[in-house]
Amino acid sequence: MSLYRNLTWFLKGMKEYTRDGYDAASKSFIVEDLSVSHVGRSFMVTGANSGIGKETAAAIAKKGGTVHMVCRNKDKAEMARADIIRESGNTEVHIHILDLSETTQVWEFAETFQRQYPTLNVLINNAGCMINKREKNSIGLEKNFATNTLGVYILTQSLMPLLQKSRDPRVITVSSGGMLVQQLRAHNLQSKGGFYRGPKVYAQNKRQQVVLTEHWAKTQPVIHFSAMHPGWVDTPAVSSTMPQFRQMMGERLRSAAQGADTVVWLALSRGAPSTPSGSFFQDRKAVPTHLPMAWTNSSAKDVAKFLVKLETLAQEARPQPADPQPGSPTESSQALVIQHHI
Numbered sequence: 001m002s003l004y005r006n007l008t009w010f011l012k013g014m015k016e017y018t019r020d021g022y023d024a025a026s027k028s029f030i031v032e033d034l035s036v037s038h039v040g041r042s043f044m045v046t047g048a049n050s051g052i053g054k055e056t057a058a059a060i061a062k063k064g065g066t067v068h069m070v071c072r073n074k075d076k077a078e079m080a081r082a083d084i085i086r087e088s089g090n091t092e093v094h095i096h097i098l099d100l101s102e103t104t105q106v107w108e109f110a111e112t113f114q115r116q117y118p119t120l121n122v123l124i125n126n127a128g129c130m131i132n133k134r135e136k137n138s139i140g141l142e143k144n145f146a147t148n149t150l151g152v153y154i155l156t157q158s159l160m161p162l163l164q165k166s167r168d169p170r171v172i173t174v175s176s177g178g179m180l181v182q183q184l185r186a187h188n189l190q191s192k193g194g195f196y197r198g199p200k201v202y203a204q205n206k207r208q209q210v211v212l213t214e215h216w217a218k219t220q221p222v223i224h225f226s227a228m229h230p231g232w233v234d235t236p237a238v239s240s241t242m243p244q245f246r247q248m249m250g251e252r253l254r255s256a257a258q259g260a261d262t263v264v265w266l267a268l269s270r271g272a273p274s275t276p277s278g279s280f281f282q283d284r285k286a287v288p289t290h291l292p293m294a295w296t297n298s299s300a301k302d303v304a305k306f307l308v309k310l311e312t313l314a315q316e317a318r319p320q321p322a323d324p325q326p327g328s329p330t331e332s333s334q335a336l337v338i339q340h341h342i
């Protein structure tokens with residue numbers, strides 16, 4: 001099954017995820033979709049100093065939006081901010097330093113942000129990693145999972161009250177087509193034991209992001225949620241973690257701007273919110289989240305198990321002793337998890 005999934009996915013990728021795939025798909029793009037001013041709207045982009053995130057932040061700044069760049073490295077963030085301001089002429093570009101793999105810091109950051117800023121219209125969960133050796137964060141959680149899944153979960157859950165009170169709120173998560181080869185595994189979120197393979201863990205995390213997006217769409221009707229695949233894109237992540245793939249693909253890889261196109265469309269276009277919330281996008285179109293006959297659908301029981309485990313891990317890492325007030329976002333989110341999936 002794994003061979004079938006990988007082969008089917010790779011052949012699909014060679015046709016659709018490449019620069020040629022983008023060129024073919026972009027023939028049906030409507031230019032006017034992005035002719036919208038976003039002055040007065042605010043956007044948070046994680047991993048905004050590089051690759052797809054930087055292109056996305058620059059495109060938003062060009063449309064007048066206020067950009068909150070959430071980055072791990074201050075020097076790289078400042079260099080990227082200077083580039084974005086120079087290119088866009090928009091000075092409403094702010095830097096926030098956060099290591100998303102550090103679970104407790106994600107809580108602290110989200111809580112501080114909500115106190116400091118009155119609105120957030122769009123959250124773009126772009127930051128992601130594929131660490132090839134098993135590493136742990138400071139509280140002992142496996143780092144790919146902590147960054148790609150738990151960090152996204154805590155950031156999104158915590159910012160929901162702010163998003164809910166903002167106009168036309170959207171959450172976009174940059175997942176990956178690589179998730180198509182994975183079925184949700186709710187039993188070993190920490191990838192403990194056995195042979196550790198970074199690409200497999202990464203693809204599993206990306207599947208988890210799609211499952212989360214579907215869950216949020218069901219439980220949070222005020223916000224429009226989407227996940228997306230950018231295609232195979234020539235970015236620092238690809239050159240550092242998959243140098244052989246990059247060499248093999250060469251000019252066939254998409255540019256960062258091409259990879260960012262659908263993120264930008266989901267964030268800025270008027271039409272995006274009229275698509276069903278919870279969909280998975282590729283080149284501005286909602287596409288299936290499973291390959292044909294790949295048996296990757298998850299049972300409601302597995303989804304429920306995954307969500308409960310995630311919430312438990314999130315609460316364990318919360319900086320203040322977990323004593324939520326009745327009706328607080330965290331308390332109600334846990335209740336929703338249980339209501340919808342058990």
Ligand SMILES: NC(=O)c1ccc[n+]([C@@H]2O[C@H](COP(=O)([O-])OP(=O)(O)OC[C@H]3O[C@@H](n4cnc5c(N)ncnc54)[C@H](O)[C@@H]3O)[C@@H](O)[C@H]2O)c1
Pocket residue numbers: 046047048049050051052053070071072073098099100101102126127128129147174175176177229230231232233234235236237238
């Ligand atoms: N490049 C591709 O072909 C491709 C394909 C599918 C999905 N993606 C996804 O696109 C997203 C952007 O990646 P990219 O290709 O532009 O690579 P990139 O290396 O240019 O960008 C990744 C960004 O994430 C940030 N990041 C990683 N770990 C972080 C952490 N712990 N805390 C804070 N920030 C962190 C990095 O600093 C960087 O800014 C990722 O989620 C990636 O999984 C990329």
